[in-house]
Amino acid sequence: MEPPPLFWDSTYAIVLALMAFHPERDLQQVGLYELAELVQNLPGFADDPGSVSTQILLDIYNVWYEETTAL
Secondary structure, X not given: OOOOOEOOOOHHHHHHHXXXXXXXXXXXXXXXXXXXXXXXXXXXXXXXXXHOOHHHHHHHHHXXXXXXXXX
C-alpha cells in the first residue's frame, strides 16, 4: 500500500513522515536546505520541489520541534 501523496502544505503529515523515517535525526542539526531534501525524499512526496518557500520550511521545522520536544 502506497502512502498518501505529500504536498508542501501538508505540514503535519510531513512531520509525521519525517519522525517515522528519520527518528534518529537531531533536529537542531538540520538546516532548512537539508530539511527540504529530507521532505522531498519522503515516500509519497508529490509536490514541485521548486515551489517551497522559507516560510513553509520554517512551519515544518516548528511543528517537528513541537512534536519531538516534551514541554
